[in-house]
Amino acid sequence: MRDIRVYHVDAFTTETFGGNAAGVVLDGEFLTEEDMQRIAKELNLAESVFLLPAHDQEADYRVKYFTPTKEVNFCGHATVGLTWLMATELGLAKETTGIVLETKIGNVPVVWHEENGEIVDVEMTQITPKTRDFAIDVEELSDLLGVSSDRIDPSYPIKLANTGNWHLLVPMKHQQDIDQASPNLTALAKMNKEHGISTTHLYTFHTSKECDIYTRDFAPGIGIPEDPVTGAANGALAGFLYLENIISQQNPTHLSIAQGDAIGRPGMLTITVIPNESQPVIKVAGAAVITIRGVLTL
Template identity: 55%
Template sequence: MSNNINVFYVDAFTSEVFGGNPAGVIPNAESLTDIEMKKIANEINLSETAFLMPPSKTNADFRIRYFTPTEEVDFCGHATLGTAWLMATMYNWVDKKEQIIFETNIGLIPVKWILEDNQLKTVSMTQVSPQVNDIEIDPQVVAELVGIRGTDIDDRYPIKIGNTGVSHLLVPVKTRRAIDEAEPKLNDLKKMNKDYNISTTHLFTFDTHGEFDIYTRDFCPNIGIDEDPVTGAANGALAGYLYLENILSIKESHQLIVGQGHAINRPGMLYVTITPTNGMPIIEVAGTAVVSMTGEILV
């Protein structure tokens, strides 16, 4: 006998249906096996699908697991934000508590509600403490792998590996045009990412013509996705890098607007807050979301 499993498509970091980054969300996954979750994520075929189940920790509201079409990953920013938005709006969590706490493979991730006139405006997730690590790699090699010219690399800033739970190669680029025109060599990029244990390669620039503070693009063939439209985890790692590398002042808080997804017609916006605390920043990534589809899967 088949079980009817509710499934939602939630477009994260946008208020427009079919914008931002779509995530699958399964709110009641407690009866599913690992194999079933992998098959469902492959069938949904979005960059990530989130599965909710009862937590093992008493200070969490749910355990959340994330699957790409090919494998489980430890953390996914846009699926976390999309799941929180779904729970706040369609499961009335916005009326139950001031936040929702997810137990993930990298630790607890609290997501709080930002209200305006008693209406949900955004949800904001606090990521785990950021880390930055060096990488020995020729910038010209990186440029070739991501499909830009060597002269497009912005050598004012270092190429580093940033992490707020998942590792991302952070690549500074001089112009938005170069990022938009990038044509990565996905098979070669996948091999490099695998060699360095990197989940995604994240291009960023301050050249935004005033539309945003930062503009980014994210390639992730190593986890089974060519490109992730709008990435909460990678942009959180980028914020930590900007602080820890003293690109932004470590003596003050920062609020950044990040644009992403425009190159592939999935435009989205993230609102990132960096708050200094005893030498280590607190990184919060906020945004809106919209439920675009609902249905059932027969398992």
């Protein structure tokens, strides 16, 4: 028998049972990919991350991410959960200020920030963002999302954006329009699979919360009806805002993004966008809380 260390970590929150819960599995080198998929299904969280020895000499560790139904290229909240755990629980912050994770999309640097000797957040630098046009009838989209078509904001384009996975970005007029969305998950999953889309991400600048942007994320095509607070989709959103010249292309932009309220798991993340012509640097940061520590026996 093998004992595998397994954790639940709530990412993008400072409160237990807030934000987005990730499974964190530290002993990935003893597992096959089939084992990983079965463990992710058993944990039944949006994503679980598995830590392995690096192949790339420029990375400190290698990671693999799984939803309950499939492997995905990248997951922001699981990255935050893992690195928060390593910095705090495993004491890595006493030895270094950060690490580099080898992923399927490239190496992702992560640093942790301290105040008065305590870790306050971890910050990952995502890969260079890119966007792609996406043609869809607004009425068809509104039916998929379960919203009135007049609540989709025509001020911004409906596009795909990527900092590791493709996300369909849908601008909405107000937070309440996002909260009232009731998507047809079966039809949305079918559409997303047909176009290679990981998640459909609703966002608005008009919110009653103390933040810059309010979002909500649906990912039935990869086995996640709704992802509470997502670093990957919000990182892609920030890249899209820069590339579309919606935020400054001359000066750094700092964004606070709230998500998760609609399903009772409110969370907050901060994003820094550093201008660099057509290749801005996207840094996504958040805190985390370790909620479960356990051992899985195989």
